[in-house]
Amino acid sequence: MDRELIEAALALLEQKQPCALATVIQVKGSAPREAGTKMLISADGSITGTIGGGCAEAAVRQEALEVIKRGCPTIYHLDMTADTAADEGMVCGGVMDVFIEPLVALA
Amino acid sequence: MAKAAFLRQLLDALEEQKQAVAATIVKINGDYPGVAAGNSLLWTGEVQHGSLGSKELDEKVAGLAPEVLAKHRPVLETLEAGNTAVTVFLEPVVPRPEILILGGGHVGQQVAAVGKIAGYRVTVVDDRPDFANRALFPTADKIICNSFTEALKQIKIGPMTFITIVTRGHRSDYECLRAVIGSPAAYIGMIGSRRRAKGVLELLEAEGVATELLQRVHSPIGLDIGGETPAEIAISILAQIIQVYRRGK
Incomplete structure (x- = not known):
């Protein structure tokens, strides 16, 4: 577990800066990162940590921004096996579930 | 909250x-x-x-x-x-694995760079301000400028610590190894020719350090891929650290 990421999350939480924490909770097939991998997303779109980069990460980041607005957690299902994934250049070919929780929601 | x-x-x-x-x-x-x-x-x-x-x-x-x-x-x-x-x-x-680099010379600098790329926390120690500084270690998480023995008294070494001893000479190598040999570190590697390393190990053995402890020391350091430049040696060291971390050997 990444100490810096947890420190960063705590700092944002204490300063009441809108942000969300994404955690890979399940992986099937070949995915870029293992379960437990985390990424912190701020309301301005900046990220700390990585859940693998590329389109998958961009999609999670986008969803996280929605979570920050809505203020309730969600499980985001990423399918990288579909033909579209190949079209988008996602070569891992696995399925990944990412839990995204708002630490501080937008008021 | x-x-x-x-x-x-x-x-x-x-x-x-x-x-x-x-x-x-x-x-x-x-x-x-x-x-x-x-x-x-x-x-x-x-x-x-x-x-x-x-x-x-x-x-x-x-x-x-x-x-x-x-x-x-x-x-x-x-x-x-x-x-x-x-x-x-x-x-x-589980804490993120940390590489503790003892010695800020050419090899130490490259180990810091490669270690960071591989996702490890990196701490560097050297007793010379000209070596233990931000200019030479732009990506290190922590840079400590102090004598090795003093610095090692302060640093917490745990089962996720990977130690690379790459100081400027066998005297410092010996001091470092002596200070960390009994620690619960996941890995201890020491640079130096077979002969130089043997000298350091024999010295510690004569002081009564248990043979099993000394056998844990990876020396010559790194996987044998024929590396010659500091960067090549650093990559072979990281390869060995990754092997120990992922496979436990």
Whole structure:
């Protein structure tokens, strides 16, 4: 577990800066990162940590921004096996579930 | 601010390399008062910090936690609270592996760079201000300018610490190895020709350091890929560290 990421999350939480924490909770097939991998997303779109980069990460980041607005957690299902994934250049070919929780929601 | 308290406990556990399991509700089917997605607790064996919102769930987590720790792998479990199915993500709290570089010379600088790329925390120690500085180690997490023996008294070495001894000479190598040989470090590697390393090891053996401890030392350091330049040697050192980290040997 990444100490810096947890420190960063705590700092944002204490300063009441809108942000969300994404955690890979399940992986099937070949995915870029293992379960437990985390990424912190701020309301301005900046990220700390990585859940693998590329389109998958961009999609999670986008969803996280929605979570920050809505203020309730969600499980985001990423399918990288579909033909579209190949079209988008996602070569891992696995399925990944990412839990995204708002630490501080937008008021 | 239950989440802030949870994150603080999590940081403490990481800092002190405590054995812990973090559990977070990720989904609930139905309604159960007090139980909501995002609720977290930290289990440390003796103590449980926070709560998932129901005593019943907390007890189930405590029942599952030892196995999660033993297997070093997160799991997703569906638990029952009343008639409600609650999905909980349980993960072992393991600190990120750290490379402790003793010696800020050419090889040390490259080990710091490559180690950072591979995702390790990097700490560098050298007693010379001209070497222990930000200009030479732009990406290191921590740079300590102090005598090796003094610095090593302050640094916490745990089962996730990987030590590379790459100082400027066998005198410092000896001091460093002497200070860390009894530590619980995951890995100890020492640079130097077979002859130079042998001299250091024999010296420690003569002082009464157990042979089993000395046999743990990787020297010559790094996997044998014929590296010659500092960067090539650093890559062979990282390859060896990754092998120990991922395969335990």
